[in-house]
Amino acid sequence: MQKGSGSMRPLICLLSLQLWMILSGSGLYAQSDNALLPPSGTNEATAAVAAESSVEAGAILFRTPQGQLVPVSDLLGNGIVEEILQRVEGQRNEPRFTVSQLEVEGSIDQDEVRLKIDLQIQVNSVKEWVIVPLALGDVYLAGPPKAVSSAVNGQSMLTTGEQNTQQWHLRGKGLHTISMDLVGKTRVVSPGVSQISLNLPAAPISHAMFQFGGPVELLKLPASTVDKTTRDEQGVRHVEFWGPGPGFGMTWSQVVSRITQKPVIQVQNRMKLDLTTIPVTLTGTQVLQISGSPVSEIQVTFPAGFQLVEADARNAAGVSVLNNFESPPTDGPVAALYRLTSALEGTLNLSFDLELTGRQFPQDIRVSMPSVRDAGQQPGDLDILAPTGLLVQQTELRGAQRIRVTSEADLSVAATAFRMRSPESLIVLHVEETEAQFAVSPELSLKPDPQNVVMTVRYP
Structure with a gap:
């Protein structure tokens, strides 16, 4: 109610002013050069002229019964006349x-x-x-x-x-x-x-x-x-x-999309085929240089006839980064999957321990380089250790050449080594157990007696 009373105040003031004007015979005039003034020569005229000259041009004036012109804004308060005129103008004009x-x-x-x-x-x-x-x-x-x-x-x-x-x-x-x-x-x-x-x-x-x-x-x-x-x-x-x-x-x-780039992998292999153990073992390490993009999994294919017993993966600092590995049994080449703890780029060292599935001799052992999937160059060296009780014959050699032996072996163990150029390189060994052989130097002595000759043979 207070807000409504405030908005009605200018209108009430204006109505009161008009009623007072009717009863008193007063009038409203706009300030201009044509405003009516009392006859000259009177005190009222002089006062009216003085009052008119003190107000702004364009103001609405109120003439009192004494003939004095007073601005309406002085009677109603500043801004009330303008507010009334704006409201009237707003009611008259509609937005175009x-x-x-x-x-x-x-x-x-x-x-x-x-x-x-x-x-x-x-x-x-x-x-x-x-x-x-x-x-x-x-x-x-x-x-x-x-x-x-x-x-x-x-x-x-x-x-x-x-x-x-x-x-x-x-x-x-x-x-x-x-x-x-x-x-x-x-x-x-x-x-x-x-x-x-x-x-x-x-x-x-x-x-x-x-x-x-x-x-x-x-x-x-x-x-x-x-x-x-x-x-x-x-x-x-x-x-x-x-x-x-x-x-x-x-x-x-x-958002710049990162271009998916295949990793570039270079591999250097080092292996040892040990025929002195039962069963025969093939152990080795693979040094991988990974660039282009990091990898979190490595798939390696090992030669057929072996089974993967142990595997590990270590970074350049020698810390193990292997999460787990799996190698399902198969009659053909052995596929192994190394899962790393996190994606890695740079140097990665893989190690493996394989055992020969067949333990009876004679048999042919086919040895090839482990193959890392999506890798480029994969050369490597292979050392072969053979005991004196086995006869080892090289029956096939493909993509490999003989080199000096670098493995430390017992003097009683025969050793040989090969450099293999790629996973396609192959060495086939025919291995069989040797039969026992004896070297004998008998000593004979003859001793006559009266009736016979006694021959004595000694096998030292």
């Missing part, structure tokens, strides 16, 4: 047009921006042309605009002005719908960071949606809007706004 709805659809690809803007404009003038000014920013018409009107005999026309401004001339009372296709460029703020700025008209209902040609990360959004983003594992794909208007802008950065 209003923008009732705004819809924006945009697509951003690299530095190109394409917009489709739909405006719904309510025109209130019946016969006059109404001008609707637009200054959207650094975007330009990409095709003929369209305008549809619900008004009887509605008309529309678009003109352009300076600094890329447009003026829509609309005629006919009713709803006019305007559609425009626009194109523009984004502004580069810094390397990889872009920005767009638009001066959209204010509307009670406004909505905008932007689709990006690639994944982005939004850096700055307008604070006076409600936004909703749609993203995937790479970044934001499109963003939606409710309430965009004048001073609309946003900033984003491009």
Whole structure:
């Protein structure tokens, strides 16, 4: 009630003033050169002239019964007269047009921006042309605009002005719908960071949606809007706004997709085939140099006829990085999968311990280099240790050559070594147990007696 009383105060004051004027015979006058004054030569006229000269031009004056002109603002208070006049003017004039709805659809690809803007404009003038000014920013018409009107005999026309401004001339009372296709460029703020700025008209209902040609990360959004983003594992794909208007802008950065690169792996092998153990063992190490991209799994194929007993993986510092390994049994080449604790790049040392599945001799043992999948060069050296109780014959040699033995072996153990150029290199050994052989030097002695000759043989 207090607020309502305050708003009625100027009107009550004005009505009271008019009633007092009627009863007292006073009048209201506008300050001008033609204002009526009392006859000259009287004290009242002199006072009126003095009072009139002390007020501002254009003020509304009140003549008292004594003939004195007094500004009405002095009677009602500062601002009350202006408020009353503004209210009267507001009731008299209706807005020529209003923008009732705004819809924006945009697509951003690299530095190109394409917009489709739909405006719904309510025109209130019946016969006059109404001008609707637009200054959207650094975007330009990409095709003929369209305008549809619900008004009887509605008309529309678009003109352009300076600094890329447009003026829509609309005629006919009713709803006019305007559609425009626009194109523009984004502004580069810094390397990889872009920005767009638009001066959209204010509307009670406004909505905008932007689709990006690639994944982005939004850096700055307008604070006076409600936004909703749609993203995937790479970044934001499109963003939606409710309430965009004048001073609309946003900033984003491009998400640079990392190019998937296959790792480059170089391998150096060192192996030892030990025929002195039961069963026969094939042990070795593989030094991998990994570059290009890190790896978290290594698949190695070992020669057929062996089974993997133990495996390990260590980094350049000698710390084990093996999470686990698996090697399902098979009749052919043995496939083993090393799983690392984390993706690794650089030097990786793999070790393995294989056992020969067959323990009976004679048999052929086929020895080849372990093959690392997706690796390039994979040469290596092989040492072979053989006891004196086994006969070892080399029956096939492919892609390998004999070298000096580097393994420390007992002098009673025969040793040989080969350099193998690649996993396709092959050495086939025929191994069998040797039969026992004896060297005898008998000693004979003859001793005659009276009737016989006695021969004695001794096998020392």
